[in-house]
Amino acid sequence: MPRGSTLRTPSGVIAVLVSLAAAALMVWRMRRGLDITDEAFYLALPLRFALGDRPFVDELNIAQTAGLLIYPFVRAYTFAVGSSTGLFLFIRLLYLVFFGLVGWSAFALARTRLSSPAALLVGTACLCFIPYGLPGLSYNTLSMGLFALGLFVVARWLLLGNPTRGLLRAPLFWAGVAHAGSCFAYPSLLLGVVATLAVLFVLALCERLRASCTYALGGVAFCLAVSPLFLAAGSHLRAVFAYSGGSGSVAAFTWPEAASKLTAFLAQHPQLPLAAFLSAVALTVARRFPLLTAVGVMFLPRLALGSQMPGSIASLGFVSCFALLGPVLSLGLRDRRTARVLVFGIALPSGVAGAVAGLSSSNGIVAVGLGLYPGAILTAMLLAMFIDQTLRLGGWPRVRPYLALSPALVVWSLLEFCVTQDCVYRDGRLDDLTALMKVGPYKGIYTSPAKQEFLRLLAADIQAYGRGERALFIYDLPAGYLMAYRRPLTASPWIFPLLSRAEADAAYFRNHAKSGDLVVVDRAYPQLPLNQAIVSLSLLAETRPSYAVYLVR
Numbered sequence: 001m002p003r004g005s006t007l008r009t010p011s012g013v014i015a016v017l018v019s020l021a022a023a024a025l026m027v028w029r030m031r032r033g034l035d036i037t038d039e040a041f042y043l044a045l046p047l048r049f050a051l052g053d054r055p056f057v058d059e060l061n062i063a064q065t066a067g068l069l070i071y072p073f074v075r076a077y078t079f080a081v082g083s084s085t086g087l088f089l090f091i092r093l094l095y096l097v098f099f100g101l102v103g104w105s106a107f108a109l110a111r112t113r114l115s116s117p118a119a120l121l122v123g124t125a126c127l128c129f130i131p132y133g134l135p136g137l138s139y140n141t142l143s144m145g146l147f148a149l150g151l152f153v154v155a156r157w158l159l160l161g162n163p164t165r166g167l168l169r170a171p172l173f174w175a176g177v178a179h180a181g182s183c184f185a186y187p188s189l190l191l192g193v194v195a196t197l198a199v200l201f202v203l204a205l206c207e208r209l210r211a212s213c214t215y216a217l218g219g220v221a222f223c224l225a226v227s228p229l230f231l232a233a234g235s236h237l238r239a240v241f242a243y244s245g246g247s248g249s250v251a252a253f254t255w256p257e258a259a260s261k262l263t264a265f266l267a268q269h270p271q272l273p274l275a276a277f278l279s280a281v282a283l284t285v286a287r288r289f290p291l292l293t294a295v296g297v298m299f300l301p302r303l304a305l306g307s308q309m310p311g312s313i314a315s316l317g318f319v320s321c322f323a324l325l326g327p328v329l330s331l332g333l334r335d336r337r338t339a340r341v342l343v344f345g346i347a348l349p350s351g352v353a354g355a356v357a358g359l360s361s362s363n364g365i366v367a368v369g370l371g372l373y374p375g376a377i378l379t380a381m382l383l384a385m386f387i388d389q390t391l392r393l394g395g396w397p398r399v400r401p402y403l404a405l406s407p408a409l410v411v412w413s414l415l416e417f418c419v420t421q422d423c424v425y426r427d428g429r430l431d432d433l434t435a436l437m438k439v440g441p442y443k444g445i446y447t448s449p450a451k452q453e454f455l456r457l458l459a460a461d462i463q464a465y466g467r468g469e470r471a472l473f474i475y476d477l478p479a480g481y482l483m484a485y486r487r488p489l490t491a492s493p494w495i496f497p498l499l500s501r502a503e504a505d506a507a508y509f510r511n512h513a514k515s516g517d518l519v520v521v522d523r524a525y526p527q528l529p530l531n532q533a534i535v536s537l538s539l540l541a542e543t544r545p546s547y548a549v550y551l552v553r
Contacts, residue, residue, distance in 0.1 A: 063139055086441070102152075
């Protein structure tokens, strides 16, 4: 198929309609489901800074780095609105814009080897993935998107061989910025960035030194941009490191742990061997039965379904399985240079990132899909390339443009995970989300009637008692800070009853609590210093079925 062929053809019209429908469905999905824990925590971090607290000084959780990336948007929104009303929906729409940019980079890469309609569908697939059923900007989604964007830019540069003219106009410089940002949001992705740099140095040939330095300078520029945050924190960084677990995560990178995770990963994806085998069979019969092979391979995304991951994490299983089929398909491409660039430039770093995420994340092997996300988009591109190449053998000019729209099945598969009944994280089934939030930070989002009533009661208590400068919501109510529009009275908006953090949380409360500050406790741990400090410094004001309200004396 001619590279960059127009979107005004019948196949182009189909691709545009599919993309518009997918975007509309994703906007619809942004308004469904409400989480008061994880997603609220992701926004309570930048809100804390917008209200005046200092990064790495007042806030001790290392996850604040991702919050700092979206802080400018939260700050601008709250400045314009004057409160946190509607903040969640705003960030969810910003999530779509962000992954639309990732999709644009995938489209630009795919268009170097595919028609515009097929490339458009490859880019659209980037938009249709909601890991963990949480459609917001977090350390998971920001790192995943920035890492994918950087890989697509690097691969496109390697394919086109463009000279690096002017640092700020060089794609590799901005790829380095994106990858540094991904590491800032998710530090263990540094290994994936190192793999990218090594691949770039090997594949850039005569420009390898200049290309590698340009990419590295992008990372250096990002580090210089955020360095004032660390310099201002100074010795407080030791407290952040201790609060976030110290070096305990190093144990996850031992060989026994890695072998255990690999075994669990294979058990979670029983469909992977069959899908890989059938992909290999397609390579061997393509020359003899080109049309039959092209039609059959179109449905390869459906073979990637079947991972043993339920509900809101099911999409991560699909992404993990589908990404691993890409290197198999690449063996069937006659353009070996393109195959080499795509596999080593995207699939390899993506695999490293997937392994790192699976080993370092508290979610275990489920998180492998975060790192393999760019690999899954690559597989969609390789699938369309393989089908187009196969059909050239038989010369079906009228069929080729339509079968090359195979990424549409990837879009379809991903959208299925977005609209299943149990796709929403920590909320009711999709059909039960009938209650529209009309006020507060969740304004514009549908939730279950029970959760709406809980939030209505909590908002009423905040309105009645929350007159102080700060507030404390423990242990699983980080949404309270967004509802109260107050800074936390503890070292992080979402704390856990861990002995390693107990004294730091209690000390922050004792040092910052003032008369009239609001305290809401949904679970009590009398043995912990923070609960003891609350009892000694506060008075019980109200008791509700799900929580108790205190006021600092």
